[in-house]
Amino acid sequence: MKHHYSTVRITFLISVLIVLLFFLTVTSLFAAAPLPQAEIMRLGERMYREGILPSGTPMPAFIRGDIEVDSRSFSCSSCHLRAGLGSFEGGVVTPPTTGNKLYKPYRRPPSLGDKSDQAGRFIYAKTVLERPAYTRESLATAMRFGTDPSGQTFNDVMPRYPLSDHDMYILISYLEELSSKPSPGANSGEFKFATIISDDVNQEDRQTLLMPLEKFIAQKNQQMGMYNDFIKFGYTPTADMQFAFRKASLDIWELRGPPETWKEQLTTYQNNNPVFAVLGGISNLDWRPIHDFCEAERLPCLFPITDFPVVSETGWYTYYFNKGYAQEGEAVASYLNRLETLPIRTTILQIIQDSPVGKTLASGFQNSWNELGRPAVITKTLTTNELRNKATLGKLLKKYKPGVLLLWTDAELLTNLPKLISQLSDPKMVFVSSGYLGNKTSTIVEASRNKVYITFPFRLTPYVGPKTGGFDAKVPILTGSKDFGDRRIASRSTTMLQQATLQGLNLIYDNLQRDHLFDVMSMQMDVVVRDYERLSFGSGQRYVSKGCYIIQLGPGVEPTLLPKSGWVIH
Amino acid sequence: MRLQFIIIVPFLLLILMAIFLPATSAHAVSKSYKRTVEKYNIPDIALVNQDGKKVRLQSLLTGDSPVVVDFIYGTCTTICPVLSAGFVNLQGKLAVTSQKARLVSITIDPENDTPKVLKEYLKRYHAKPGWDFLTGSRTDIDIVMRAFNAYIPDKMSHYPLNMIRSPKDGSWIRLFGIMSSREFMEEYQSAIVKQ
Numbered sequence: 001m002k003h004h005y006s007t008v009r010i011t012f013l014i015s016v017l018i019v020l021l022f023f024l025t026v027t028s029l030f031a032a033a034p035l036p037q038a039e040i041m042r043l044g045e046r047m048y049r050e051g052i053l054p055s056g057t058p059m060p061a062f063i064r065g066d067i068e069v070d071s072r073s074f075s076c077s078s079c080h081l082r083a084g085l086g087s088f089e090g091g092v093v094t095p096p097t098t099g100n101k102l103y104k105p106y107r108r109p110p111s112l113g114d115k116s117d118q119a120g121r122f123i124y125a126k127t128v129l130e131r132p133a134y135t136r137e138s139l140a141t142a143m144r145f146g147t148d149p150s151g152q153t154f155n156d157v158m159p160r161y162p163l164s165d166h167d168m169y170i171l172i173s174y175l176e177e178l179s180s181k182p183s184p185g186a187n188s189g190e191f192k193f194a195t196i197i198s199d200d201v202n203q204e205d206r207q208t209l210l211m212p213l214e215k216f217i218a219q220k221n222q223q224m225g226m227y228n229d230f231i232k233f234g235y236t237p238t239a240d241m242q243f244a245f246r247k248a249s250l251d252i253w254e255l256r257g258p259p260e261t262w263k264e265q266l267t268t269y270q271n272n273n274p275v276f277a278v279l280g281g282i283s284n285l286d287w288r289p290i291h292d293f294c295e296a297e298r299l300p301c302l303f304p305i306t307d308f309p310v311v312s313e314t315g316w317y318t319y320y321f322n323k324g325y326a327q328e329g330e331a332v333a334s335y336l337n338r339l340e341t342l343p344i345r346t347t348i349l350q351i352i353q354d355s356p357v358g359k360t361l362a363s364g365f366q367n368s369w370n371e372l373g374r375p376a377v378i379t380k381t382l383t384t385n386e387l388r389n390k391a392t393l394g395k396l397l398k399k400y401k402p403g404v405l406l407l408w409t410d411a412e413l414l415t416n417l418p419k420l421i422s423q424l425s426d427p428k429m430v431f432v433s434s435g436y437l438g439n440k441t442s443t444i445v446e447a448s449r450n451k452v453y454i455t456f457p458f459r460l461t462p463y464v465g466p467k468t469g470g471f472d473a474k475v476p477i478l479t480g481s482k483d484f485g486d487r488r489i490a491s492r493s494t495t496m497l498q499q500a501t502l503q504g505l506n507l508i509y510d511n512l513q514r515d516h517l518f519d520v521m522s523m524q525m526d527v528v529v530r531d532y533e534r535l536s537f538g539s540g541q542r543y544v545s546k547g548c549y550i551i552q553l554g555p556g557v558e559p560t561l562l563p564k565s566g567w568v569i570h
Numbered sequence: 571m572r573l574q575f576i577i578i579v580p581f582l583l584l585i586l587m588a589i590f591l592p593a594t595s596a597h598a599v600s601k602s603y604k605r606t607v608e609k610y611n612i613p614d615i616a617l618v619n620q621d622g623k624k625v626r627l628q629s630l631l632t633g634d635s636p637v638v639v640d641f642i643y644g645t646c647t648t649i650c651p652v653l654s655a656g657f658v659n660l661q662g663k664l665a666v667t668s669q670k671a672r673l674v675s676i677t678i679d680p681e682n683d684t685p686k687v688l689k690e691y692l693k694r695y696h697a698k699p700g701w702d703f704l705t706g707s708r709t710d711i712d713i714v715m716r717a718f719n720a721y722i723p724d725k726m727s728h729y730p731l732n733m734i735r736s737p738k739d740g741s742w743i744r745l746f747g748i749m750s751s752r753e754f755m756e757e758y759q760s761a762i763v764k765q
């Protein structure tokens with residue numbers, strides 16, 4: 001018995017030590033890190049988004065029980081997304097990880113990896129997991145050991161992070177602040193929007209842009225009035241219903257004068273009346289000043305009508321339809337790269353009209369051509385006057401004897417095409433941009449059409465409308481030569497509004513954070529729309545239409561468009 | 571004291587058995603993933619790898635060494651990083667024993683996943699030679715997905731799937747779900763010794 005008592009005593013002492021150790025760990029965890037708040041947020045954001053510890057080394061992490069992963073390629077924001085409000089991907093529900101959500105009880109819908117019932121079926125009610133609110137301590141335990149406060153083990157895809165107290169403190173502090181406040185320009189009852197128009201846009205294009213936008217705002221407010229009437233007459237809405245009905249307003253941010261002054265103008269607009277997001281917009285000039293402003297202000301800009309978007313792999317706050325002229329240039333590079341019939345030693349001559357359009361087309365081609373590891377092509381930039389001088393071009397062709405001519409010029413040169421083609425070596429291919437040639441594209445003389453290859457970044461196959469019906473569902477639309485030069489302002493603005501509302505604003509509920517809007521929009525399925533073969537999305541993808549056909553023209557004054565490539569060329 | 575001991579021990583044993591035996595047997599039969607053995611006809615099409623080179627799928631997926639295939643995409647948030655971590659781990663473990671596995675990831679987002687995107691993805695995961703990431707036209711990718719009975723109309727509705735080809739008889743072990751590295755390695759080894 002004496003032996004028994006000594007065992008009990010030892011056990012008791014060990015237990016006391018464990019409790020003490022735990023207590024010390026916990027207290028040291030949250031008494032630590034004497035850093036300024038801004039620095040804690042910076043370091044926490046880096047841990048969350050990039051998987052890098054405050055020391056600069058990768059965060060250690062383990063998944064699937066025993067696989068060590070490099071958190072730089074699999075950070076918290078990879079699954080919980082930038083706003084921290086979670087995701088649904090590959091059947092896996094990733095719950096929110098913001099302080100607002102973590103420190104409250106939570107019910108998680110069924111997810112891949114949940115236990116099924118005995119018959120192997122997943123029963124919704126049984127697989128909804130409930131957990132009580134986290135505390136800082138239980139949150140640290142969760143991240144280290146993968147168990148929630150009720151003792152339930154996380155799905156194996158959630159990494160376990162053996163973080164030090166100091167690092168854990170920083171990460172938890174960041175999560176507590178993440179998406180803790182609504183973004184400017186939104187509250188539970190209202191969204192404020194703006195659209196941007198620069199003063200180079202003509203009156204007709206301006207009105208074409210504004211018409212669907214103003215209609216949209218009117219409809220939102222009409223719905224709001226209807227919703228208020230329902231309540232007035234005794235209807236009791238469900239808790240979620242309020243999120244579908246909000247007032248909306250639209251400011252028009254007019255940009256005047258040179259683009260160097262736009263930033264200041266935009267700042268004044270935003271300071272005077274902050275908006276939640278910019279819905280579309282239009283400019284014929286480089287979109288960069290607006291892009292940079294939106295990046296700096298973390299202000300969403302959704303699908304502006306521009307042929308000069310900023311081509312960037314890290315830009316976050318602007319969704320573009322595509323890369324504009326740069327995408328046409330890229331398509332030519334990809335097409336030539338894959339053209340097996342092109343003799344290896346073929347000389348490629350690139351003629352660039354000294355204009356923003358010409359230069360953007362050329363830079364799209366050159367960047368892509370370089371990335372493909374192809375040797376530099378001969379490039380000549382000519383003024384408009386030099387281009388009009390037939391002798392200048394003739395000399396260039398005589399000197400270089402190109403087999404492929406990239407003609408990044410406007411339509412003035414089209415009448416000269418047969419002569420130019422006759423001066424080329426085999427295979428005598430000329431590439432032009434339908435965007436630059438506009439509605440003159442279809443005037444390419446018939447005798448030259450089998451030698452002229454045209455970039456065309458829009459849909460060719462019939463558009464038959466959404467499967468669910470709609471006013472245009474029964475009217476297949478086939479793109480034809482009449483669409484050359486059409487800026488598609490009304491149709492693309494309508495697409496933008498469908499995207500912004502159905503796949504974005506209607507789904508963010510009471511999480512009024514701009515980053516969350518992007519997170520939600522990036523998780524949507526591909527869509528088929530009026531102007532493009534397909535829009536596709538994904539985390540960080542910002543150019544939703546990836547395709548551009550290379551076409552030739554059939555005979556006649558309203559020629560058929562003959563695709564010579566697929567929509568996307570690899 | 572001795573009498574108490576004699577009485578208590580069988581009870582303790584019974585309790586221990588009650589606790590551990592069902593758990594052990596349940597563990598043995600219940601895996602976190604679903605395993606089947608399948609036969610697939612690999613289509614004779616050309617896809618493009620991370621270096622921009624065209625590769626014939628049939629010749630890549632057949633041969634004397636085992637091949638592991640998965641369907642992922644470059645901007646995937648949850649499942650693909652987990653599957654790819656499994657590939658990295660498998661490569662590392664096999665390297666220890668000087669075994670070489672052929673790992674093939676096929677994109678389900680061919681529009682966005684250019685060879686450049688594929689290459690950067692592999693670099694991000696510190697992939698070693700022997701792991702190829704393929705893209706192609708949407709039509710061809712659809713054909714491949716269908717050949718593996720893994721067709722999904724949209725990348726957002728994909729699921730975790732690995733397939734291991736046995737060089738012995740050309741059959742494929744189809745693994746649906748998330749596995750530990752130990753389980754993945756065991757399945758891989760079983761493909762090698764398969765008769």
